[in-house]
Amino acid sequence: MVDFLVMVNKFLVSTLTVGTIYLLATLGEIIAERSGVVNLGLEGLMEIGATVGIIVALLTGSPWIGFLAAMAVAALIASIHAFATVTLKLNQFASGLAIYIFGLGIGVTLREYARSAYAPLLLKIPEVRLYPIEVPVLKDIPIIGALFSVNVMVYISIVLCIVLWFILFKTRVGLNIRSVGENPAAADAAGINVFRIRYYCVIIGGAFAGVAGAYLMLGHTPQIMGAPIILGRGWIAIALVIFAFWNPIRALFGAFLFGGLELAYYWLQSITTLRSYIPLLVAIPHVTAIVLLTIMSIEALRKRIGAPAALGIPYSRE
Amino acid sequence: MTIISEDTVVLLKDIVKTFPGGVVANDHITFDLKRGEIHGLLGENGAGKTTLMNILYGLYKPDSGEIYIKGRKVKISSPKDAIKHGIGLVPQHFKLVEVHTVIENIILGLKEYGFVLRVKEAEKKILELAEKYGFRIDPKAKIWQLSMGERQYVEIIKALFRKADILILDEPTTVLTPQETKQLFNVLRKMREEGKSIIFITHKLDEALSLCDRITVLRKGKKVGTVTPDKVTKVDLAKMMVGREVLFKISKEEKKIKAKEPILIIEDLNVLSDKGVLAVKNISFKVYPGEILGIAGIAGSGQEELAEAIAGLRKPVSGKIIIKGRDVTNASPKDIYELKVAYIPEDRVRVGSLPNLSLWENLILKHHRKEPLVKNKIILNFKEIFKFAEERKKEFDIMAPNIYVPARTLSGGNLQKLILARELTGNPDLILAVYPTRGLDVGATEYVRKILLRERDRGAAVILISEELDEIFQLSDRIAVIHNGELMGIVPAEQATIEEIGLMMGGALRKQSS
Amino acid sequence: MPRIKIKVERRLIVSKKLPALISIISAIAGILAGGLLFLIVGRSPLEAYAIVAEVFSDPKSLMGAVEIGIPIMFTSLALVLPFRMAFFNIGGEGQFYMGAIGAMIPVILYWGGVDLPHGLYLPIMAILAALFGGVWALVPAFLRAKWKVNEILTSLMMNFIAWQFIWYLVSPGGPWNEANPAFKERYLAYLKEQGVSIIPGFKGTPLVPEFARPPVIPGTTISSALILAIIIAIIMYFISTRTLLGYEVRVVGESELASRYAGINYMRLVLIVMFISGVLAGLGGFINLSSDLLKLTPEIAAPGYGYAGIIAAWLSRLNPIACILVAVFFGALTQVGYTMQQYLRISHFVSVGFEGLIFLFLVLGDFFIHYRVRLIRGE
Numbered sequence A: 001m002v003d004f005l006v007m008v009n010k011f012l013v014s015t016l017t018v019g020t021i022y023l024l025a026t027l028g029e030i031i032a033e034r035s036g037v038v039n040l041g042l043e044g045l046m047e048i049g050a051t052v053g054i055i056v057a058l059l060t061g062s063p064w065i066g067f068l069a070a071m072a073v074a075a076l077i078a079s080i081h082a083f084a085t086v087t088l089k090l091n092q093f094a095s096g097l098a099i100y101i102f103g104l105g106i107g108v109t110l111r112e113y114a115r116s117a118y119a120p121l122l123l124k125i126p127e128v129r130l131y132p133i134e135v136p137v138l139k140d141i142p143i144i145g146a147l148f149s150v151n152v153m154v155y156i157s158i159v160l161c162i163v164l165w166f167i168l169f170k171t172r173v174g175l176n177i178r179s180v181g182e183n184p185a186a187a188d189a190a191g192i193n194v195f196r197i198r199y200y201c202v203i204i205g206g207a208f209a210g211v212a213g214a215y216l217m218l219g220h221t222p223q224i225m226g227a228p229i230i231l232g233r234g235w236i237a238i239a240l241v242i243f244a245f246w247n248p249i250r251a252l253f254g255a256f257l258f259g260g261l262e263l264a265y266y267w268l269q270s271i272t273t274l275r276s277y278i279p280l281l282v283a284i285p286h287v288t289a290i291v292l293l294t295i296m297s298i299e300a301l302r303k304r305i306g307a308p309a310a311l312g313i314p315y316s317r318e
Numbered sequence B: 001m002t003i004i005s006e007d008t009v010v011l012l013k014d015i016v017k018t019f020p021g022g023v024v025a026n027d028h029i030t031f032d033l034k035r036g037e038i039h040g041l042l043g044e045n046g047a048g049k050t051t052l053m054n055i056l057y058g059l060y061k062p063d064s065g066e067i068y069i070k071g072r073k074v075k076i077s078s079p080k081d082a083i084k085h086g087i088g089l090v091p092q093h094f095k096l097v098e099v100h101t102v103i104e105n106i107i108l109g110l111k112e113y114g115f116v117l118r119v120k121e122a123e124k125k126i127l128e129l130a131e132k133y134g135f136r137i138d139p140k141a142k143i144w145q146l147s148m149g150e151r152q153y154v155e156i157i158k159a160l161f162r163k164a165d166i167l168i169l170d171e172p173t174t175v176l177t178p179q180e181t182k183q184l185f186n187v188l189r190k191m192r193e194e195g196k197s198i199i200f201i202t203h204k205l206d207e208a209l210s211l212c213d214r215i216t217v218l219r220k221g222k223k224v225g226t227v228t229p230d231k232v233t234k235v236d237l238a239k240m241m242v243g244r245e246v247l248f249k250i251s252k253e254e255k256k257i258k259a260k261e262p263i264l265i266i267e268d269l270n271v272l273s274d275k276g277v278l279a280v281k282n283i284s285f286k287v288y289p290g291e292i293l294g295i296a297g298i299a300g301s302g303q304e305e306l307a308e309a310i311a312g313l314r315k316p317v318s319g320k321i322i323i324k325g326r327d328v329t330n331a332s333p334k335d336i337y338e339l340k341v342a343y344i345p346e347d348r349v350r351v352g353s354l355p356n357l358s359l360w361e362n363l364i365l366k367h368h369r370k371e372p373l374v375k376n377k378i379i380l381n382f383k384e385i386f387k388f389a390e391e392r393k394k395e396f397d398i399m400a401p402n403i404y405v406p407a408r409t410l411s412g413g414n415l416q417k418l419i420l421a422r423e424l425t426g427n428p429d430l431i432l433a434v435y436p437t438r439g440l441d442v443g444a445t446e447y448v449r450k451i452l453l454r455e456r457d458r459g460a461a462v463i464l465i466s467e468e469l470d471e472i473f474q475l476s477d478r479i480a481v482i483h484n485g486e487l488m489g490i491v492p493a494e495q496a497t498i499e500e501i502g503l504m505m506g507g508a509l510r511k512q513s514s
Numbered sequence C: 001m002p003r004i005k006i007k008v009e010r011r012l013i014v015s016k017k018l019p020a021l022i023s024i025i026s027a028i029a030g031i032l033a034g035g036l037l038f039l040i041v042g043r044s045p046l047e048a049y050a051i052v053a054e055v056f057s058d059p060k061s062l063m064g065a066v067e068i069g070i071p072i073m074f075t076s077l078a079l080v081l082p083f084r085m086a087f088f089n090i091g092g093e094g095q096f097y098m099g100a101i102g103a104m105i106p107v108i109l110y111w112g113g114v115d116l117p118h119g120l121y122l123p124i125m126a127i128l129a130a131l132f133g134g135v136w137a138l139v140p141a142f143l144r145a146k147w148k149v150n151e152i153l154t155s156l157m158m159n160f161i162a163w164q165f166i167w168y169l170v171s172p173g174g175p176w177n178e179a180n181p182a183f184k185e186r187y188l189a190y191l192k193e194q195g196v197s198i199i200p201g202f203k204g205t206p207l208v209p210e211f212a213r214p215p216v217i218p219g220t221t222i223s224s225a226l227i228l229a230i231i232i233a234i235i236m237y238f239i240s241t242r243t244l245l246g247y248e249v250r251v252v253g254e255s256e257l258a259s260r261y262a263g264i265n266y267m268r269l270v271l272i273v274m275f276i277s278g279v280l281a282g283l284g285g286f287i288n289l290s291s292d293l294l295k296l297t298p299e300i301a302a303p304g305y306g307y308a309g310i311i312a313a314w315l316s317r318l319n320p321i322a323c324i325l326v327a328v329f330f331g332a333l334t335q336v337g338y339t340m341q342q343y344l345r346i347s348h349f350v351s352v353g354f355e356g357l358i359f360l361f362l363v364l365g366d367f368f369i370h371y372r373v374r375l376i377r378g379e
Helices: A002-034 A042-060 A063-087 A092-117 A119-128 A144-148 A152-170 A172-182 A184-189 A194-220 A233-243 A248-268 A284-303 B049-056 B079-084 B102-107 B119-133 B148-161 B178-193 B205-211 B234-242 B303-310 B333-338 B359-363 B382-395 B412-424 B442-458 B469-475 B498-505 C018-041 C045-057 C059-077 C080-084 C092-111 C118-147 C151-170 C181-194 C225-242 C244-254 C256-261 C266-293 C305-315 C320-343 C350-365
Strands: B008-019 B023-034 B038-042 B064-069 B072-074 B087-090 B166-170 B197-202 B214-219 B222-227 B264-272 B278-287 B292-296 B318-323 B341-344 B430-434 B461-465 B478-483 B486-492 C003-010 C371-378
Touching (some): A002 A172, A002 A194, A063 A194, A092 A119, A172 A194, B038 B049, B038 B234, B119 B178, B205 B234, B214 B234, B264 B303, B278 B303, B333 B341, C059 C092, C080 C225, C092 C118, C092 C151, C092 C266, C256 C266
Antiparallel strands (some): C003 C371
């Protein structure tokens, strides 16, 4: 019995750790989409964030500077998306896709380059990665204890989530953002600078994506390989925004749900019959995403709850 | 003469505004507003009223001209500036966030209610204002739950919260019942007593005459003149607005066809709106070949949903639609079209046409599966298609360089002609015309009305949905009135009076249908 | 001093040549910018440009470009119709994989001891590839038509699922892995003959035999699939401009609402269009497998042909003939990637980066289709 509880704890710890990747990415996308801009480049920004995060961390010896650098670079690239969609009023899907492909290519390429160019640095990885903070005593409590054996970014993300919820729904800034996303003409008429808000939201959303990617590297699987590492999590995050109804608190649950789903294959391994099907089980999150999207669409058609009404539509005055 | 006196709160001097494409929306217009007056701005659709007010409110920048507010020359480059000068705009199309509450909409953009929103404080003030001016509103309600009249009050409160003492109301009564209009006028008069100055944009002559202290008439971008109601009649104003003798009656012949069998039977029809509420409630009526049935009612009473249901675009939840004896309640748009039903939709650009496709591609739409336009159901027969398109273009006098230009280059009137050309091909037996003359200039409007009469004389049945009571009275053989989704009654046109129709539109009168 | 103002005006007439011009400029700008990025890693962009110039000027490289470009021809042609009806099929990559999987079936059966007349292999593989790709594409199409589920997300998810499907089939211990005892008799015997042995832990299937590979155009190393691609391009051109299907696709792409009013059945149209799309992408996978990869392995994803197809289709402005040319261009870019991998020791993924940059410039450049920028001297 104890063994089982230990296993459950371990599972929860992993779920929280991995789920944080989804959470950070989803929160970022919620911010952008609440203001009315879809950013499909999320996955690409995460790849670049991952690369920048780990390389800067290795070079400077500090994971936190790595995070900051990842944030900055991702925000910079996201600003291109903002420029294209808000100022030039171009197709948001196309711009986001371009950033996805660009981010994927550059992120992986740079990583591969770093592998050969900075080979000796790779040995320093254990020094810069994040480790779980094991709170004595509390961590041994069944189930809840999992919350006390995770790395600090998990805590930061949960706090960010709550803060974001508060800002969106209880403050003036949040009301402005939501109004811009629902009816930019109304916000404009009320004297709000629609363009400025959308810029900020897209750029901040990009920053979150960068952090999410860097966190994947520094907090979960640090490695430098010339292959994509995000593997669809960024896209699932975009779907998660929909599952969460653009609400940060719901995003919290969705993110950790998918964190758990991602690990499902690992834990199902213990059932021998399933062992040979592991690669298929790795696809569980993706299949679930499709199923959930479909259910949501059916529900949305019936209840007509929807996205921010102006999502995806460029705003111009005349 | 425009004198800047102490009394003048707003002076727009020599304003010029041209839009891409060469349209001169405002041609050297000078307009002034005195303190404590209600000044009507009268003109047809497209005369330039909204443009002028948008300039005053900072949404557009004038090409040239000056603006003086309370005696000082100012530059208004955004609504923020306008608000700073005490100008508030109650727009024709409400700028409200439907899913947010009244309070959230009103305090949007205001800094005085804190970073962490002090919702209760705002709520109190809203209720105070409502009490002061004599209307009722629930601050916690979501906008989508409110009626049009209530939403308008939200817009008014928005302006008052921003300390507006100059209010611009853009066509406020388009969406109101006659009773709601009366209440609004009382509210406005109370505000005038308080010293507020009001610009009242309208195209309705009666309202201008009954409410306003002065009336300025615009026509095709130019100012025709400023008058006071005691010195002019409705006919004078109409002449100023249109520039020629306005015929309040089109010559309409007696119904030629006396048909026995109805072509359309609606039985106890119930249809949901996009919001999931019943928009059409238990409506029943019949339409006969060779007549025009005008459906009057304020926009949003369910007429659009009714037309969509008949056209097969919206499935009713219960009831029957029978065309030519066939039950088509759940039929597809294709089936309906094949029964020779034509549909002229409300939204010309997004629904009625394909803006980026060529004229010929627009003209063959709906007929595009038929021989000889298509060979063997697969291959397009360009020779026949172009011939067909050229013929239609000529027949309906569509002004365009050729049939290959994209439809978006057409003016509003020509676009409507394009839609008519497409829909009326093949001599339909039933025509659904939804606000067919909305936004068109006088020439195009007359053309459309003539076409509808022509079709009716040919033997088609026409359902005309219109918000212009004049138009309804001119064209209809029978007039049906819808209020809040219900059919209030059907009256033969010769017997109907405006008062009666107005009361039915307001839900205050029901008549046995004929 | 007179100040220069930037005035942005909306164009009234949209020129027909402008989009093509912008495509060309974007391609060049993308390459230039990509080279500049080399500065980040402390290398001279000139090295990058040199490699680009080399690849584009060497006839042998160009032939290689055509070879590599063939799958992209298929994946970009696959998108002509869906994109034109505003259906964002991002699932070309997954449909490509499924095509390869379908095409592999007869080969697997062969190595497992099941024989077919050699002449039938290519047609059967093609049909299976087409079917697998087509059916895979129907999923996002159906979900979108029936319940309005966002097709970008669903088609993308299908990519990752197909990817995992390949991993499952070809991983050590998986049913199609070359070490599978079912292949012992034939494949291991064949390998012994060749003097080659199995690499333990290899993630891949047995080889595609000679008779299951499309013939090469005599005198070149280019697969005859090129001819098929060109024929398909002509067919797609015909379909989009001269048929009822093409017309309805255009109408739907312009306004789904208006198309509904016109009686066009969205479900029927999208299923047909997406099936065709999946078929073409699947055929691309089949060609790639049987002419180039020769073994089904996860390496099939390396060049990202599906995603390249998206950019190529966009760059070609959905003109099927242009797709062929742009595909060759992207083939050249992929080659640039491989060359860079060899000489600059950079991941061949760099070609994806170039493609992404070109896409970015293209998307940004599209701004000039509708707007004109003028510099005005003023106060």
